[in-house]
Ligand SMILES: Nc1ncnc2c1ncn2[C@@H]1O[C@H](COP(=O)(O)OP(=O)(O)OP(=O)(O)O)[C@@H](O)[C@H]1O
Ligand SMILES: Nc1ncnc2c1ncn2[C@@H]1O[C@H](COP(=O)(O)OP(=O)(O)OP(=O)(O)O)[C@@H](O)[C@H]1O
């Protein structure tokens with residue numbers, strides 16, 4: 345399903361080059377549940393942005409469902425991002441002037457889906473935010489914004505969920521509610537790749553890939569689930 | 570040092586009222602090290618904003634060093650915020666167009682302190698970011714932005730440190746480096762109030778206050794440090 349071959353990412357800052365990814369290769373099969381861990385600054389979000397078709401590698405190939413992503417047009421990429429991939433950003437990335445409900449409705453509008461309001465409301469209720477649907481991001485707590493971002497990523501029932509630190513602002517019982525939602529998506533055949541720095545959250549996955557200094561530093565199955 | 574008496578906070582949203590704090594009272598003595606825990610949406614950040622003199626309660630009193638904060642003028646509040654209180658925001662609140670170095674220099678400029686560049690660079694080195702001082706926030710990872718916010722809060726060597734989820738984006742060994750810095754500040758007599766959802770981080774404090782639905786739901790010393 346997902347195949348990354350010798351991917352590099354260099355950020356050019358004036359004369360200085362920042363090597364965020366230095367040759368990363370791995371495969372994730374359909375239906376896998378993978379956690380990505382590693383120190384701050386090790387390249388995890390950079391990798392997730394490439395997997396989510398939001399950024400392109402400087403070097404190396406990324407194949408999604410056997411297709412070379414670099415060969416796809418912008419409109420094909422946009423269609424894949426809307427139909428196939430749900431993305432939870434580390435910084436939430438909510439529209440500041442839209443309510444929680446409008447933010448979750450957005451992918452449904454883009455995808456031309458019917459019954460948007462009910463489906464968006466249902467997604468918010470699942471993450472415990474039915475009572476805050478009319479709040480804008482600056483009228484929500486940190487963990488509430490995060491959960492709006494999770495509801496938005498799940499509302500199209502994506503084949504692939506990419507979640508970057510989805511529980512960083514949630515107390516443990518609320519993090520567990522999110523993990524139950526993720527497990528259900530995985531049980532139904534969805535593929536999940538989740539960045540986390542919390543071992544208790546990573547243990548919900550079936551495989552952990554470790555990043556360090558822009559490279560893979562370990563890749564093992566999760567034993568104690 | 571810090572005394573909160575029956576504090577309420579109501580957010581007025583059109584006709585709807587959101588009761589974020591419903592009568593909170595507690596005392597924190599000078600030199601204490603307190604962790605605040607509780608579910609997402611329980612009022613922790615709202616409380617921190619009031620403690621940091623960034624927002625006023627709807628009802629109730631807040632005494633800082635024996636002075637009723639509501640009686641202080643805006644310029645007195647600004648002076649207290651600059652000289653006495655270091656604040657790490659849950660959403661970092663960095664100036665987007667300034668570099669990491671310029672962000673950490675800001676309190677030193679405001680406070681008219683000499684040797685700003687060296688002191689700001691030293692604060693960044695302590696949190697492991699000497700190599701990223703010239704990056705703007707959108708050229709930094711999530712955990713790096715968080716550490717810039719920590720460096721900025723500590724650079725004036727504040728008497729009171731208010732940190733809202735300071736390690737939410739850091740791998741455990743990097744979180745431990747931040748905990749060592751906080752412990753040193755506390756050893757030197759500084760007062761620390763830290764919001765966290767991670768029990769391993771809360772255990773570094775000496776007392777835990779639990780929030781639930783805008784009220785205090787528990788207040789106990791940390792046994793196993
Ligand atoms: N400006 C605002 N207008 C309306 N409601 C608000 C506003 N800011 C916060 N709230 C609401 O007040 C409640 C408390 O928010 P607060 O940010 O204090 O929670 P928190 O304990 O810090 O949560 P988290 O752990 O998710 O950061 C939340 O339910 C939130 O929706
Ligand atoms: N736009 C950019 N320009 C320059 N450097 C960047 C940019 N974005 C990220 N970087 C750098 O690339 C490195 C990797 O960043 P990335 O966001 O992928 O790390 P991360 O593993 O997600 O970290 P965290 O756990 O803190 O979120 C970091 O050191 C960061 O400073």
Ligand SMILES: [Mg+2]
Nearest residue numbers: 389434710711
């Ligand atoms: Mg990241």
Ligand SMILES: [Mg+2]
Nearest residue numbers: 485486614659
């Ligand atoms: Mg908060």
